[in-house]
Every structure is written in C-alpha cells, then in structure tokens.
Amino acid sequence: MSHRANYATVFVGAHLHPDGQSLDVEWAEDCGDETKKFEFDVPTDDPQEPYVGIQAFDVSEYGHEIRINGESLSGFDIPPNEGWQYWADTITGAELVGGTNTLKIVRDGDGDDAFAVGTVTIHWKEPVEK
Known part of the structure; x- marks a missing residue:
C-alpha cells in the first residue's frame, strides 16, 4: 500500500503569560x-x-505543553529560544484519530514565562489505495 503526506494548519494566535507579565503582541x-x-x-x-x-x-523556559485530544505530548514540547522559532516534535504520548481532533497549548504555571504561539501544523501519513 502507498502512503501520502497530509496535514492540518491551525492558527492559534495566542499570548500565554502569568499575571503581571506581558509581551507586545497585539x-x-x-x-x-x-x-x-x-x-x-x-x-x-x-x-x-x-x-x-x-x-x-x-x-x-521548558515545561510548556502541546496537548492533542486532551493528552500531553511526551518529552518537552516547546524549547526555549529568543524571538521566533519553528519547532517540530513527533506526536508521542497522544494519538491522532480519524475525524475531529483537538489541539491546546498549556503554559507551565510554575514559571514566569510569557510567550506567543502563531500557527501550528499537524502532519501525518495516510494510506492511499492504488
């Protein structure tokens, strides 16, 4: 059986931060x-x-989570970096399912990190019948 790549793009457009911390991301x-x-x-x-x-x-800071269908990915999900970064991580500890899936980003509440998330793209391979 052959496979093809597919993906879904989600614009999150979120500013995550503790009380009293803020970034200039209008x-x-x-x-x-x-x-x-x-x-x-x-x-x-x-x-x-x-x-x-x-x-x-x-x-x-480390410790922020990407959750797929309510489950956190294993390992660290978003590494520290100044300015913009694009980070890719395998989906382990959570599962994609056929049909509707959910995505949520959760800030580590134990730290004082303020950051923003732009677009998230979820990729997978799927079988193709010949």
Whole structure:
C-alpha cells in the first residue's frame, strides 16, 4: 500500500503569560495559562508517523505543553529560544484519530514565562489505495 503526506494548519494566535507579565503582541489573543481547544480534521482512520510543527515567539523556559485530544505530548514540547522559532516534535504520548481532533497549548504555571504561539501544523501519513 502507498502512503501520502497530509496535514492540518491551525492558527492559534495566542499570548500565554502569568499575571503581571506581558509581551507586545497585539495580533495575539490574551490567553493566560492555556489556549482554548482548537479543532482540526484528520480524513483517515489510519494516520501514521504524526508530528507537529509550532511557531512560537520568545519562549524562555521548558515545561510548556502541546496537548492533542486532551493528552500531553511526551518529552518537552516547546524549547526555549529568543524571538521566533519553528519547532517540530513527533506526536508521542497522544494519538491522532480519524475525524475531529483537538489541539491546546498549556503554559507551565510554575514559571514566569510569557510567550506567543502563531500557527501550528499537524502532519501525518495516510494510506492511499492504488
């Protein structure tokens, strides 16, 4: 069986921060410690080798989470970096399913990091019948 690559793009546009901390990111929604749940569709019952790419701005600490379908990815999800970064991480510790899936970004509430998230892209391979 052959496979093809597919993906879903989610514009998160979120500013995550503790009380009293702030970044100058007028384009981003003020979210506090976590974003709302975003939905995206996976048009196959057999998504394989999934990974996520995330645009993040001014991340200062480890410990923030990317959650797929309510489950946190294993390992660290968004590494520290000044300014903009694009980070890719395999989806482990969570599963994509055929149909509607959810995405949420959660700030580590134990730190004082303020950062922003732009677009998140979820990638997978799917079987194609010849």
